[in-house]
Amino acid sequence: AQIVATRGDLFPKQYVDALNQFADNLDPMPVSMSKAIITQELLLKDGETFEDVFSQFDEEPLGAASIAQVHRAVLSEKYGFREVAVKIQRPSIESKLMGDIANLKTIAKLFRHVDASPVDYYTIFSELENQLQDEFDFSKEAKAMDQIYDSLATAAELPIVMPRSVPELVxxxxxxxxxxxxxxxxxxxxxxxxxxxxxxxxxSKLFGRKFVESLTEVFGRTILGTGLFHADPHPGNIMITDNGDIGLIDFGQVKQLTPSYRDTIAKIIIALDERKGAGEDDFESNELLGKLILDLGVELHKDAKHEAGAAIAMWLFDGSVENLPGGYDVGELSPDSPVKEIKEFTQDLVLVARSVVMIKAFSNRFQIGWSLAEKWAPIARKMIHDSASTDDRYLLHDYPFAGRVRNLKKRIKKRSANFAKTLLVRMPPRIRSLIASALIQ
Incomplete structure (x- = not known):
């Protein structure tokens, strides 16, 4: 529902408007229940009263979603009169939602190997089940939120506004x-x-460009940087502040990627960026992207076209592409979409794809052309560079071509072929061909 609500370019307005309420506009709990939960969770253990902690507490919630609702408040003098948001979990909601997910998995399992099913929903619901188990523990959410804030705060200027927790009140x-x-x-x-x-x-387009740029930078730096990222960027979790900044809230769903998985995503991004200007029939580029998509954990149907992997990579990470290899259609609901060639995929890809598709949806919503590959390429190159050893970095920069080939041959003998892949992925297709020829000779 949340994804459809962002896709005014694909679905009728009445559907988009009706489903928009699922972002943050469900029926709220009575304020008396909210205060009772807060008192039980925060106060009784220390013998404090509600007023000892809050000098103000707005009875009307800011928003109410399926798991929790949020109230604005001001802490007492003891806590520095800090203006805060208080997130309160609905009673008994954990058993209800986990029961729903279990039922959905049972249904999805029945259709898992039906050819007419467009996506492996069992994998999707399994990943959501894992995420929900953590989402019911707000102490885990606070820890992840603070970690993501710290990872982004290393830059000169934070690209987005984010909250920090009040540790003693979690x-x-x-x-x-x-x-x-x-x-x-x-x-x-x-x-x-x-x-x-x-x-x-x-x-509208100027606002949209600033908005999508901010989201793109945040998700690029978290997915490719630390691997810990916000995995639920629907419109109810994104704020537009009074001075026009972009805010990101609700870190209940986060995902931690392994270094090797981040490395594969980075290689796909670099390969797509270096493919710019190449025709849709660029065999070398399509071969490389096809292999990397398989490395990402995507399994294709046996009768899929040879170009299917490359088309999926371009469809997912490069929204500016108009023509996909293999004659596939960029239209997400088209019967010729490359997505139909996917048989199975890993759970790691579920939330990465969800975040990427959301950013693509926002760019379509504001009618601006957008390429994640182009925007993420500098981050991906830095990640590959930083993960290489000092000697390896020497080869990645201003080193004579012949010397680079000789050293590459020596390295391959000493180490696994992964180093060669790291170098080759970073090079334009023409240079890759020259190196391959030199190595064979």
Whole structure:
């Protein structure tokens, strides 16, 4: 529902508007219940009263979703009068949602090997089941949120506004964190239209470009950098602050990728970036992308076209491409979409793909052309560079071509072929061909 709500370019407006409520506009708990849960979780163990912790507490929630609802509050003098958001878990919600997921997995398993099924939903629901188990523990959410904040704060300027937790006011069912003042993206389009900013207008596109750029940088630096990233970027979890900054909230769903998996994504991004300007029939480039997609854990149907892997990589990570190899269609709902060639995929790919597809959806929503591969390429190259040894980096830069080939041959004898792959993926197709010829000779 949340994904469909972002795809006004694919689905009728009445569907998009109706499903938009699932972002953060469900029926809330009574405030008396919210306060009772807070008191039970935070206060009784220390003998404090509600007023000892909160000098203000807004009874009207900021938003209510399936697992929790959030209230704005101001902490007491003891906590520095800090303006905060208080996230409170709904009673008994864990057993209900886990039961729903178990039922969905049972149904999905029955259709897992049916050819007419477009996607392996069993894998998707299995990954969501794993994520939900952590999402019910707000102490894990607070830890992940603070870790992601710290990883992004290493830059001169944080590309996005994020909350930090109040560690002494965090339990399994209650999370107190910084308050991000603004409007959820789920309600922003209506607000823009009320202000006279129409979809497709110059102002709308300028806002959309800044918005998509911020999200792209954040997800590039977290997916490719630390591997720990926000895995639920739907419109209810994205804020537009009063001064126009982009805010990211609700870190209940996060994903940690292994270094090897990040490395494979980085190689795909670099290969796509270096493919720019090549024709759709560029055999070498298609071969490389096809292999890397398999390394990402994608299994194709036996009768899939030879170019299917490359087409999937381009469809997923490069929204600016108009023509896909193999005659596949870029249209996501097209019967000729390369997605139909996917038989199975790993759980690691589920939330990476979800985040990437969401960013693609936002670029379509604001009617701006966008290529994740182009924007992520500098981050991917830096990641590959930083993971290489000092000697390896010497070969990756201004080193004479002949010497590079000689040293590459020596390295292959001493080490696994992974080093050769690292070098070759970073080079344009023409250079890769020259090196391959030199090695064979």
């Amino acid at each position: 339990t399994r069912r209650v999370l107190v964190m910084d308050f991000i003042k603004g409007t959820p993206l789920s309600r922003m389009q209506k607000k823009m239209e009320e202000s006279g900013i129409k979809p497709g207008s110059i102002k």
